[in-house]
Amino acid sequence: MDSNNAPTDVAISLRVNGTLRKLDVPPNVVLLDALRERIGLTGTKKGCDHGQCGACTVLINGQAVNSCLALAVVHDGDDITTVEGLARDGELSPLQQAFLDHDAYQCGYCTPGQLTSATELLNNDSVGSSDADVAEAMSGNICRCGAYKNIRAAIQQARGNPGLNQS
Amino acid sequence: MSDSIIGAAVSRIDGPDKLTGRARYAGDFQPEGMVYAYGVYSTIARGRITGIDTTLAMRSPGVIDIFHHGRFPRLHRSPGTFAEENVVDEKRTPFEDDRIHYMGQFVALVVAETYEQARAAAYKVRVDYERDAQRAAATLAQGIEDNGVEHANDSERGDPAGAYDGAAYRVDAVYTTPVETHNPMETHATVAEWVDGRLRVFDSTQGVIFTRNTLSRVFDLDPSQVEVHADFIGSGFGGKLWVWPHCVATCAAAREVGRPVQFVLPRQQMFTTVGHRPETRQHVRLGADDDGRLLSIRHETINSSSPVGTVVEACGGSTQGLYACDNLRISHATAITNRGTPTAMRAPGAGVGLFALESAMDELAAELGIDPLELRRRNFTAHDQGADKPYSSNHLLECYDRAAEAFGWSRRTPEVGSMRDGDRILGWGMAACNWEAMRNPCDARVALRADGTASIHCASQDIGTGTYTILAQIASHELGLPLESIHVTLGDSTFPHGPISGGSWATATLLPAVAEASRAAIKKLKNYARNAASPLAGARGDSLVYDSGRLSDDSGRSATVAEILGAQSLANAVGEAHTGGAPDSGYSFDSFGVHFVEVAWEPEIAHLEVTRVVSAIDAGAIINAKSARNQVEGAVVMGLGSALLETTEYDERNARPVNSNYAEYLVPVNADMPDLDVILLDHPDYELNEFGARGIGEIGLTGMQAAVANAVYHATGRRVRDLPIMLDKLIDDD
Numbered sequence: 093m094d095s096n097n098a099p100t101d102v103a104i105s106l107r108v109n110g111t112l113r114k115l116d117v118p119p120n121v122v123l124l125d126a127l128r129e130r131i132g133l134t135g136t137k138k139g140c141d142h143g144q145c146g147a148c149t150v151l152i153n154g155q156a157v158n159s160c161l162a163l164a165v166v167h168d169g170d171d172i173t174t175v176e177g178l179a180r181d182g183e184l185s186p187l188q189q190a191f192l193d194h195d196a197y198q199c200g201y202c203t204p205g206q207l208t209s210a211t212e213l214l215n216n217d218s219v220g221s222s223d224a225d226v227a228e229a230m231s232g233n234i235c236r237c238g239a240y241k242n243i244r245a246a247i248q249q250a251r252g253n254p255g256l257n258q259s
Numbered sequence: 260m261s262d263s264i265i266g267a268a269v270s271r272i273d274g275p276d277k278l279t280g281r282a283r284y285a286g287d288f289q290p291e292g293m294v295y296a297y298g299v300y301s302t303i304a305r306g307r308i309t310g311i312d313t314t315l316a317m318r319s320p321g322v323i324d325i326f327h328h329g330r331f332p333r334l335h336r337s338p339g340t341f342a343e344e345n346v347v348d349e350k351r352t353p354f355e356d357d358r359i360h361y362m363g364q365f366v367a368l369v370v371a372e373t374y375e376q377a378r379a380a381a382y383k384v385r386v387d388y389e390r391d392a393q394r395a396a397a398t399l400a401q402g403i404e405d406n407g408v409e410h411a412n413d414s415e416r417g418d419p420a421g422a423y424d425g426a427a428y429r430v431d432a433v434y435t436t437p438v439e440t441h442n443p444m445e446t447h448a449t450v451a452e453w454v455d456g457r458l459r460v461f462d463s464t465q466g467v468i469f470t471r472n473t474l475s476r477v478f479d480l481d482p483s484q485v486e487v488h489a490d491f492i493g494s495g496f497g498g499k500l501w502v503w504p505h506c507v508a509t510c511a512a513a514r515e516v517g518r519p520v521q522f523v524l525p526r527q528q529m530f531t532t533v534g535h536r537p538e539t540r541q542h543v544r545l546g547a548d549d550d551g552r553l554l555s556i557r558h559e560t561i562n563s564s565s566p567v568g569t570v571v572e573a574c575g576g577s578t579q580g581l582y583a584c585d586n587l588r589i590s591h592a593t594a595i596t597n598r599g600t601p602t603a604m605r606a607p608g609a610g611v612g613l614f615a616l617e618s619a620m621d622e623l624a625a626e627l628g629i630d631p632l633e634l635r636r637r638n639f640t641a642h643d644q645g646a647d648k649p650y651s652s653n654h655l656l657e658c659y660d661r662a663a664e665a666f667g668w669s670r671r672t673p674e675v676g677s678m679r680d681g682d683r684i685l686g687w688g689m690a691a692c693n694w695e696a697m698r699n700p701c702d703a704r705v706a707l708r709a710d711g712t713a714s715i716h717c718a719s720q721d722i723g724t725g726t727y728t729i730l731a732q733i734a735s736h737e738l739g740l741p742l743e744s745i746h747v748t749l750g751d752s753t754f755p756h757g758p759i760s761g762g763s764w765a766t767a768t769l770l771p772a773v774a775e776a777s778r779a780a781i782k783k784l785k786n787y788a789r790n791a792a793s794p795l796a797g798a799r800g801d802s803l804v805y806d807s808g809r810l811s812d813d814s815g816r817s818a819t820v821a822e823i824l825g826a827q828s829l830a831n832a833v834g835e836a837h838t839g840g841a842p843d844s845g846y847s848f849d850s851f852g853v854h855f856v857e858v859a860w861e862p863e864i865a866h867l868e869v870t871r872v873v874s875a876i877d878a879g880a881i882i883n884a885k886s887a888r889n890q891v892e893g894a895v896v897m898g899l900g901s902a903l904l905e906t907t908e909y910d911e912r913n914a915r916p917v918n919s920n921y922a923e924y925l926v927p928v929n930a931d932m933p934d935l936d937v938i939l940l941d942h943p944d945y946e947l948n949e950f951g952a953r954g955i956g957e958i959g960l961t962g963m964q965a966a967v968a969n970a971v972y973h974a975t976g977r978r979v980r981d982l983p984i985m986l987d988k989l990i991d992d993d
Contacts, residue, residue: 120375129295129374134287135280137493139444140526144921147444175280188278192270195885198893199723200277201284201444201493224930231928234921236444237494237723238896239889240932 104168108133109177117164123157124148126164127174135175135204139234146233149205150174156212175204178211187211187250196246198237206233210247221253264735265950266941268884269742273491273727282491286448288461290519293450294323296512297377298505299367299384300528301359304395304597304914308357308366309387316369316383321376323516325384327367328354332511337476337502345472346501348534348600349567352477353504353511359388360566361599362395362915363531368508370516395597397914399435399538399563402596408561410592411571414579416644417586419544422555426546430622434543434615435981436964437906438563438916439536440924441604445493446526447533449509452519459486462506465495466759468718471752473502474510489750492722492760496897497603499722500761503533530907530919534602537572538563541615546586551627551634553584558616564593568600574612577693577961579645580847581616582638587645597914603761605897606957609694614901614982617690617965622978630673631969632663632689643847651846651946654877655691658853661938662875663689666855675976683859685870686974690965692852692876696944696953697764698841702755703772705734705780706831709824711808712744713780714831715773719757719765720750724956725886726765730773732882733950737777739807755835763850763954766882771838771948779834781805784820792827794818846946850958852876854895854966857933860974865990867974869899869933869967879953880943891937891959898963900927906983 101116106126113131124141127133127150136159139147143161150159151173178185184192187210197203209230213219219229226247227240235243276282301308313325331354339347353365367384371377396402423429450461458478464470467487475482492499509522524533539562546555562572575589604610624631639656642649663669671687672678678685703717715734721727731745738745748754758768785803788795788810795803798812811817824832841848857871872895881887904925908918918924937959943951964982971989972978979988 118373118375120379125374128287129289132289133280134283134289137284137445138286138523139446140921142526142920142922144526145444175278179279184275184278188275191278192274195271195274195889197274197277197723198725198886198889199444199492199494200273200282201491201723203277204280207278227929227932231930234444234926234928236442236496236897236926237889238893238927240896240927240929241892241935242889244929244932 102165104165106167106170106172108172109174119163119165121164122160123162123164123167124159127159133174133176137201137204139202146209147202147205149208149233151208151212154212156209173208175207178207187214190246190249194242194246194249196242197239202233202235206235206243209233213247214251223248264732264742266881266884269728269732271725271728271886272731272742272747273721284445284491284493285450285461285463285489286521286523288450290450290452293519293521294370294372294516295374295377296368296370296509296520296522297381298365298528299369299381299386300531301362301364301366303359303388303390304362306359306388306390308359309389311367312385316380319376319380319383321372322380323370323372325367325369326354326512328357332515334477334507334511335479337473343472344469345476346469347473348501348570348602349504351567353508361531361597363528363599365504365508365532368512370512370520395914396595397597397909397911399540399561399594399596401911402563402594403561406595408592408594413588413590415588419555419557419586419588422586423544423546423557426554427549428547428623428626430545430619430626432543432619432622432980434541434618436539436611436614437982438538439604439901439905440530440907441496441498442529442924442926443494443496443498446529447499447503447505447524448522449506450519450521451510451513453514457484458510460510461488463492463499464489465492465499465720465722465761467720467750467752468756469759470502477507478510487752489720492720494723496605497607497761498534500603500759505532526921527919530916532599534600535907536604536611537570537601539572539574539611541574543615543619545619545623547623547627551629551637553582553638555586556584557588559590561592561594563596563598563601565598565600566595569593570601573608574615576695577609577613578616580643581691581693583640583644606694606960609961613690613693613962614964617962618968618980621688621969621972632659632668635659635691646847648845648847651848652879652942652944653849653851654940654942655851657940658851658875658877662853662855662873665936665938666873668855675973680859683861684974686858686860686970686972688966688969688973689853689855690962690969692854692958692962694763694850694958694961696767696848696850696947697762698767698947699758699764700838700840701757701768701772702837703776704755704833704835705773705776706833707738707780707784707820708831709821709829711819711821712746713738713740715745715747716754717749717757717769718752718754719769720760722760724760724890725883726760726769728886729766729882730769733770733773734777737774763956763958766952766954767948770950770952772836774949775836775838776834779836780832783834784823784832785810787827787829787832788823790827793823794826795823841947844946848944848947848953850878850953852958854963856966856970858967858970858974865986867986867989871934873936874959875938875940876958877940877942878955878958879947880951881939881941882950882952887939887955888937890955892935894957894959895935895963896927896932898960899931899967901982902964902967903983
């Protein structure tokens with residue numbers, strides 16, 4: 093095979109934040125770049141492109157996934173939620189509001205990933221109620237600014253566990 | 260409102276943008292017709308390029324052009340001075356010649372229609388090299404051996420050698436710190452477009468003015484022909500202060516291909532071509548009398564530098580004045596290694612310098628049999644002997660008292676391994692923090708608007724520290740308007756001249772300018788209020804009193820800003836200000852603090868954990884209690900990383916950074932967070948500015964590694980003088 097042949101584009105549709113998006117993508121395009129560069133939803137961030145930092149986390153059918161490790165063509169027909177889809181009717185979600193209240197960020201670059209991971213966590217009964225449980229569950233999302241204490245407190249507030257094992 | 264807004268725990272005004280994905284970082288801008296650039300990086304660290312074959316790559320789908328030293332416009336070097344505000348650390352421009360100075364140096368740049376196409380083509384560029392006969396210096400040790408040591412600067416007072424020889428108690432130790440990589444979450448990104456000979460750049464920069472000035476020199480343009488934007492920055496920690504090769508290369512490529520170009524640096528190259536904290540070797544000698552009073556301090560540092568620019572890590576900066584001592588010597592030197600140039604990383608100098616000094620102080624306390632905190636109290640000074648000036652405001656002793664109380668330090672038993680929590684051995688350590696407080700000249704523009712709101716414009720940035728919010732707080736205070744009525748716009752080099760976001764000086768620099776501009780806007784409003792069409796027409800100038808968006812005169816008349824401007828069809832009343840740098844008032848300006856750290860050590864399973872940190876910080880007035888605390892908490896987290904995890908490791912055979920990714924260059928994650936208590940003293944330093952703020956971004960990092968190392972010593976009896984404190988340094992060789 094001639095390596096200089098252009099890969100054939102594949103027609104896919106993604107339901108992104110409730111809106112159906114039809115696009116033709118080469119098979120080597122990852123979901124992260126499809127969202128950012130082809131759909132224009134730049135809220136989801138690229139931190140490492142290697143699935144190591146969590147900045148690109150989105151929800152695929154409700155499950156938190158590193159979108160830099162997900163080929164777009166594999167997710168034809170899937171339901172994608174990005175940070176742009178977390179607020180409802182212009183109102184911050186309780187989790188977003190908790191992040192605002194607790195100053196659970198600094199530069200904000202990891203925040204979309206923190207929020208999407210935490211959104212899944214809120215619906216995940218297998219994560220225990222202690223701060224340590226939350227910290228463990230959120231350790232796939234690096235915050236180089238180090239706002240971990242506030243991220244933890246925000247998630248606990250949104251889970252209805254304020255004050256529990258608070259440091 | 261106006262009295263309580265300063266210092267309040269106000270939520271960030273830019274928070275909703277960050278929480279909804281609306282906040283736009285450099286790589287989020289997509290001008291019409293934008294194409295993508297991807298780099299090719301050298302795979303040797305020292306030698307020359309003998310050939311570049313782009314035949315296959317040029318045939319790759321979507322490729323527009325490929326640039327390299329044989330195909331690139333001639334550019335100019337930036338003078339690279341702080342005075343001209345055009346600092347660069349890597350002096351050469353990209354693709355200047357065929358020389359290779361470090362692994363990861365740009366050797367080609369591919370531009371293609373899509374990101375995937377640019378990347379695919381970059382992999383097909385074939386580069387042939389010839390290595391120099393002499394090896395590439397991979398480490399500081401190799402650099403010293405191969406290239407020798409170049410003296411940078413020194414200072415001395417008294418007779419440090421003589422006093423040391425006569426001292427009853429001495430410490431003589433060498434401490435080393437590794438290369439640390441900034442690794443902000445946002446890798447460096449540049450989107451560049453040229454319109455009618457003018458350059459417009461969206462850049463991940465901590466300084467839109469510096470970037471504008473540098474690019475104007477590189478491309479031989481007037482600064483007014485260059486526009487640099489940085490609305491949001493995915494932090495920088497010093498790594499984004501100055502222009503790096505990718506930015507210049509992207510701007511040049513955009514001009515050559517005649518379309519906007521986006522470049523996003525891959526994480527792997529964050530370790531090569533955009534700076535790092537250099538490796539240091541610090542020789543500290545302390546001499547003290549029987550009571551622990553310091554008779555002599557010597558702190559001599561060599562740091563790794565590069566063939567493409569010399570950067571001195573001023574480790575002894577804090578050592579000059581933190582403690583009372585009449586006999587002192589500080590020196591700094593560099594040795595060339597084949598790495599990209601180092602640069603400032605959060606708390607440059609003191610950030611690793613205090614690891615050495617504060618570790619040595621702990622060693623001295625052990626020698627003397629004095630409590631480490633008591634040793635520091637005995638050597639406290641309110642007078643900066645380095646500058647021979649009193650400190651404007653030094654509450655270090657109160658930091659000691661309050662943090663020690665909160666930590667429970669009085670319950671510490673001094674013997675190594677003597678404290679337990681069940682089966683775990685506890686170690687308690689402490690170290691002081693210090694950071695110079697600076698302030699620079701600044702311009703700002705504030706407009707009172709006809710809709711009752713106010714706007715602030717300044718060519719500074721918010722890199723995540725909370726600058727947007729504190730400027731709104733200051734304007735709210737001055738103008739008596741609610742916070743939600745203040746609109747702050749930063750990150751645009753066409754705005755009034757503002758500071759870089761670095762050195763912890765943005766706050767002390769910006770606040771006076773915004774306050775002054777706010778007052779100027781009120782003054783302008785009073786002028787307009789006397790005009791014929793105004794509801795307050797004919798009022799005597801000195802009779803007008805402004806309060807919370809309303810002017811009143813002495814005849815009982817009163818009108819709002821909206822009424823005064825609206826009646827005259829005026830959009831706004833604009834105030835502009837220029838404020839100066841730090842006043843020459845005969846004081847030294849510094850921030851201080853202390854960290855107390857508890858570690859738990861389980862030797863049976865070789866498990867070390869930092870369980871508790873209490874920090875007290877004296878950084879002048881706290882403008883925003885919420886974001887200021889966050890700054891210190893984040894600095895403590897970074898300090899923990901520096902103490903325990905972070906090291907960029909180079910293959911000694913070829914000078915390649917081998918752990919150049921987030922999986923192998925370890926930084927703290929959420930589960931690494933100890934129980935953390937930050938105490939902010941909040942004593943205003945009115946000598947530095949009218950609000951008494953000294954800045955708070957860096958102080959919390961300093962001393963952190965020493966506090967951990969000292970706690971580790973207390974738990975294990977092992978004095979780790981080489982960061983990071985990884986397990987191999989705590990377990991026996993056999």
